[in-house]
Amino acid sequence: MSDFPPCKAARELDRTDPLAEFADRFEIPDGHYMDGNSLGPLSEDAERSLQRVVDEWRELAIRGWTDADEPWFSYAERLGSMTAPLVGADETEVVVANSTTVNIHTLVGTFLDVVDLPTVLVDDLDFPTDHYAIRAQLRQRGYDPDEHLVAVESRDGRTIDEDDVVAAMDDHDPGIVFLPSVLYRSGQLLDVERITEAAHDRDVLAGFDLAHSVGAVDHDLSGVGVDFAVWCGYKYLNAGPGAIAGLYVNRDHFGTTPALAGWWGHDKETQFDMNLTFTPADDAGAWQIGTVPMLSAAPLEGSLRMFEEAGIGTVREKSLSLTGYLVELVDALADAGYDCDVGTPREPDRRGGHVAVEHPEAYRLSLALKERGVVVDFRPPNVVRVCPAPLYTSHVDVWEVVAELRTLLDEEAYERFDRQDGGVT
Numbered sequence: 001m002s003d004f005p006p007c008k009a010a011r012e013l014d015r016t017d018p019l020a021e022f023a024d025r026f027e028i029p030d031g032h033y034m035d036g037n038s039l040g041p042l043s044e045d046a047e048r049s050l051q052r053v054v055d056e057w058r059e060l061a062i063r064g065w066t067d068a069d070e071p072w073f074s075y076a077e078r079l080g081s082m083t084a085p086l087v088g089a090d091e092t093e094v095v096v097a098n099s100t101t102v103n104i105h106t107l108v109g110t111f112l113d114v115v116d117l118p119t120v121l122v123d124d125l126d127f128p129t130d131h132y133a134i135r136a137q138l139r140q141r142g143y144d145p146d147e148h149l150v151a152v153e154s155r156d157g158r159t160i161d162e163d164d165v166v167a168a169m170d171d172h173d174p175g176i177v178f179l180p181s182v183l184y185r186s187g188q189l190l191d192v193e194r195i196t197e198a199a200h201d202r203d204v205l206a207g208f209d210l211a212h213s214v215g216a217v218d219h220d221l222s223g224v225g226v227d228f229a230v231w232c233g234y235k236y237l238n239a240g241p242g243a244i245a246g247l248y249v250n251r252d253h254f255g256t257t258p259a260l261a262g263w264w265g266h267d268k269e270t271q272f273d274m275n276l277t278f279t280p281a282d283d284a285g286a287w288q289i290g291t292v293p294m295l296s297a298a299p300l301e302g303s304l305r306m307f308e309e310a311g312i313g314t315v316r317e318k319s320l321s322l323t324g325y326l327v328e329l330v331d332a333l334a335d336a337g338y339d340c341d342v343g344t345p346r347e348p349d350r351r352g353g354h355v356a357v358e359h360p361e362a363y364r365l366s367l368a369l370k371e372r373g374v375v376v377d378f379r380p381p382n383v384v385r386v387c388p389a390p391l392y393t394s395h396v397d398v399w400e401v402v403a404e405l406r407t408l409l410d411e412e413a414y415e416r417f418d419r420q421d422g423g424v425t
């Protein structure tokens with residue numbers, strides 16, 4: 001198609017990219033890696049901090065808890081402090097711990113124990129694990145999840161209208177609203193501030209799942225007054241498969257009893273007194289449960305140092321530039337008559353770090369793209385998620401990915417793949 005924009009504009013944009021040199025520090029498999037919102041790639045920085053902890057284990061063994069470079073005993077709090085700027089929180093409000101799903105269990109459980117109205121408002125486009133965990137927490141308190149988990153319905157199957165969230169608060173009297181910052185499929189960024197304010201006006205607590213925004217979007221959780229939040233370490237934070245997750249609890253809630261108590265959430269000063277009475281830490285550290293998993297935490301240290309260097313504001317700016325450019329190119333395909341569409345809101349302040357490219361053959365297209373070295377993923381029913389993560393992706397990468405997509409569509413190269421769904425894509 002002659003009206004497909006040339007690559008020149010991409011080169012121009014890359015010339016002034018302040019983050020350009022970060023890409024060299026990542027190990028990117030051949031081709032184009034557009035899946036950093038599912039699993040971030042390995043960086044030499046993450047590998048170095050992991051290797052250091054392995055060395056400390058070898059050389060110090062048990063003494064690592066106190067004598068390591070960054071003593072393991074306080075490592076989760078240390079990494080929490082380093083994460084705090086990414087989410088706009090005070091250092092004491094953040095800790096790394098557990099997995100995202102476990103953190104939803106403990107935080108939603110914690111606040112279900114203190115609110116007057118035991119209904120949780122979510123949305124019907126959520127990542128399933130969030131609902132599984134909340135339903136389980138409701139059940140354990142004797143509340144029927146079919147009644148007490150209320151999902152705001154999407155009007156278009158792609159996005160959630162904040163007006164509908166606010167209206168649902170009035171209609172259903174929840175005690176807690178728990179929503180994603182960025183919807184995992186369409187990439188819509190919800191208005192965290194507006195939802196939090198509307199919640200507080202109604203005496204509702206506001207919690208967010210930042211799995212798809214931490215490390216891509218700059219947040220201001222404390223400033224906005226968000227009550228609690230959770231996120232993954234292995235997506236944009238590039239800390240490795242199954243890496244330790246993170247959580248935030250607003251300082252106003254320090255001292256609230258954690259739903260899932262464990263000795264690692266104990267007040268650090270007296271943890272090793274081994275009292276049978278649980279005295280939780282007086283900050284977010286209280287929501288830890290068991291021993292910090294050092295080997296799935298260590299890569300996060302190197303990775304967070306990269307974010308410190310880059311600055312989350314700059315990361316977000318580049319992310320918007322990359323996704324904006326991607327939207328422009330997919331629009332150009334649609335204008336040229338290709339059957340594809342952008343499912344992500346076009347307004348920058350409503351967009352997370354990835355773009356949902358919709359096509360009736362999305363499943364087979366994602367397979368064909370992967371075969372040609374473009375790593376994307378498919379989300380049913382019709383979405384190819386394309387994630388140009390800002391620390392290691394260039395505008396030229398984005399151009400090449402969309403050019404490859406266009407070639408595949410021209411050749412109908414996806415035709416030879418099976419229609420039937422497979423496991424993880």
Ligand SMILES: *Cc1c(COP(=O)(O)O)cnc(C)c1O
Pocket residue numbers: 099100101102127129130180184209211212232245
């Ligand atoms: C990725 C993701 C999770 C993953 O949870 P794990 O406990 O790490 O498996 C949870 N919620 C959302 C919204 C996600 O995107």
